Amino acid sequence: xxxxxxxxxxxxxxxxxxxxxxxxxxxxxxxxxxxxxxxxxxxxxxxxxxxxxxxxxxxxxxxxxxxxxxxxxxxxxxxxxxxxxxxxxxxxxxxxxxxxxxxxxxxxxxxxxxxxxxxxxxxxxxxxxxxxxxxxxxxxxxxxxxxxxxxxxxxxxxxxxxxxxxxxxxxxxxxxxxxxxxxxxxxxxxxxxxxxxxxxxxxxxxxxxxxxxxxxxxxxxxxxxxx
Amino acid sequence: xxxxxxxxxxxxxxxxxxxxxxxxxxxxxxxxxxxxxxxxxxxxxxxxxxxxxxxxxxxxxxxxxxxxxxxxxxxxxxxxxxxxxxxxxxxxxxxxxxxxxxxxxxxxxxxxxxxxxxxxxxxxxxxxxxxxxxxxxxxxxxxxxxxxxxxxxxxxxxxxxxxxxxxxxxxxxxxxxxxxxxxxxxxxxxxxxxxxxxxxxxxxxxxxxxxxxxxxxxxxxxxxxxx
DNA sequence: CGGCGCCGTCAGAAAGTCGTAAAGAGTCCA
DNA sequence: TGGACTCTTTACGACTTTCTGACGGCGCCG
Numbered sequence: 001x002x003x004x005x006x007x008x009x010x011x012x013x014x015x016x017x018x019x020x021x022x023x024x025x026x027x028x029x030x031x032x033x034x035x036x037x038x039x040x041x042x043x044x045x046x047x048x049x050x051x052x053x054x055x056x057x058x059x060x061x062x063x064x065x066x067x068x069x070x071x072x073x074x075x076x077x078x079x080x081x082x083x084x085x086x087x088x089x090x091x092x093x094x095x096x097x098x099x100x101x102x103x104x105x106x107x108x109x110x111x112x113x114x115x116x117x118x119x120x121x122x123x124x125x126x127x128x129x130x131x132x133x134x135x136x137x138x139x140x141x142x143x144x145x146x147x148x149x150x151x152x153x154x155x156x157x158x159x160x161x162x163x164x165x166x167x168x169x170x171x172x173x174x175x176x177x178x179x180x181x182x183x184x185x186x187x188x189x190x191x192x193x194x195x196x197x198x199x200x201x202x203x204x205x206x207x208x209x210x211x212x213x214x215x216x217x218x219x220x221x222x223x224x225x226x227x
Numbered sequence: 228x229x230x231x232x233x234x235x236x237x238x239x240x241x242x243x244x245x246x247x248x249x250x251x252x253x254x255x256x257x258x259x260x261x262x263x264x265x266x267x268x269x270x271x272x273x274x275x276x277x278x279x280x281x282x283x284x285x286x287x288x289x290x291x292x293x294x295x296x297x298x299x300x301x302x303x304x305x306x307x308x309x310x311x312x313x314x315x316x317x318x319x320x321x322x323x324x325x326x327x328x329x330x331x332x333x334x335x336x337x338x339x340x341x342x343x344x345x346x347x348x349x350x351x352x353x354x355x356x357x358x359x360x361x362x363x364x365x366x367x368x369x370x371x372x373x374x375x376x377x378x379x380x381x382x383x384x385x386x387x388x389x390x391x392x393x394x395x396x397x398x399x400x401x402x403x404x405x406x407x408x409x410x411x412x413x414x415x416x417x418x419x420x421x422x423x424x425x426x427x428x429x430x431x432x433x434x435x436x437x438x439x440x441x442x443x444x445x446x447x448x449x450x451x452x453x454x
Numbered sequence: 455c456g457g458c459g460c461c462g463t464c465a466g467a468a469a470g471t472c473g474t475a476a477a478g479a480g481t482c483c484a
Numbered sequence: 485t486g487g488a489c490t491c492t493t494t495a496c497g498a499c500t501t502t503c504t505g506a507c508g509g510c511g512c513c514g
Binding site for chain 1: 471472
Binding site: 381382383384416418419422423426445 | 500502505
């Protein structure tokens with residue numbers, strides 16, 4: 001139930017304090033003590049938020065920010081002993097979402113974490129069904145209907161359809177789609193995308209060979225028809 | 228171009244300082260001095276972000292937060308003279324996205340505003356279409372229109388056109404163009420360029436033999452007409 | 455006039471992309 | 485354990501794009 005949080009700090013003291021604090025509030029906590037390990041954990045553990053200490057031994061904290069930003073779009077909450085304005089600006093512009101100077105109060109940290117998480121997972125205000133032509137996409141129940149008839153989709157197919165249908169008429173590049181569905185660490189896996197698009201078309205298109213909904217933009221990406 | 232920001236503060240001093248600071252950075256600024264007026268401005272001006280002072284005369288700042296949250300989902304950046312942990316937690320849990328205590332540095336405020344705005348509009352460099360005469364180059368959708376009619380270009384053709392059209396009237400050397408499109412490692416492959424220019428002209432020029440858009444500068448390079 | 459260098463065009467070869475099918479790997483559940 | 489389902493990975497034909505070399509036109513200059 002609780003969100004997954006990655007803590008990166010080289011001081012065992014703080015690491016222990018913060019992680020047991022978070023665990024006591026029901027979060028699932030992962031922790032690493034270096035920037036490199038943090039980037040690995042990012043791929044492996046798929047956290048929802050990172051608490052990042054800037055004073056790491058192996059990498060500049062700001063660089064870690066940038067790498068994280070490139071790899072995924074999750075909130076970064078920076079901890080730092082340095083309260084100078086320049087430090088703050090540098091970190092925030094590198095992709096940090098919040099900047100807390102030590103020493104900090106436990107409740108403030110928790111409140112800022114809640115605020116950051118709230119933005120990413122806006123509770124569930126979304127989830128009115130998407131209606132596109134005679135397709136109805138119910139994001140709440142993970143169901144799709146065409147002309148009243150139910151269509152069974154796998155999770156990945158559903159994700160892809162939802163992502164495309166959210167931006168009707170707009171050309172979405174292969175890169176953007178890969179990032180949205182697989183997360184960016186994907187190097188060049190456009191083959192996956194081709195296969196997935198094929199599977200989805202076979203299910204939702206009346207005539208998959210001449211698609212009505214999911215259109216190909218050669219050399220660029222795909223586009224959901226503007227119905 | 229810049230985002231729309233609403234400032235709510237009852238001290239004319241701060242209101243003036245902050246609003247002229249933001250204006251000088253290209254934001255579109257609206258300001259009110261009471262909570263009630265803020266909620267009205269929210270509907271009327273549709274700001275992208277609110278900078279909210281907690282010490283308002285007519286309403287509790289935290290209540291303003293809650294009302295804003297119910298009415299719309301835009302970032303709220305709270306300013307406050309009170310730095311107590313309880314105040315911060317209360318505001319953040321009421322829906323604030325960030326909490327800055329006075330006195331604060333101008334650059335820090337700006338950085339926090341950038342960070343908040345970045346989350347709302349993620350990864351949208353929003354490159355606007357290039358318009359050159361009756362040519363419209365939509366870099367976002369990878370499309371080109373001439374006089375409203377769509378023209379299909381290959382990726383390389385599109386890259387070349389975009390590069391040239393970005394510097395209208397300026398002579399671009401063969402070297403520069405090769406570097407821009409193929410990368411630096413290219414030796415002297417101006418033949419590619421000649422072929423590519425030919426293909427592009429055949430598609431976008433009404434009379435490819437006497438080009439209107441892409442002009443040849445003998446012995447030097449090419450130049451996009453200054454329309 | 456004839457060579458030289460640059461430009462534009464053409465056509466075939468090489469490389470890349472798209473859609474599809476199908477085989478292996480992993481998970482979940484009875 | 486076995487079966488159903490999903491995801492990943494590979495392979496192939498059809499097709500498009502890009503590369504490459506060859507050819508003629510044009511202006512320049514001796």
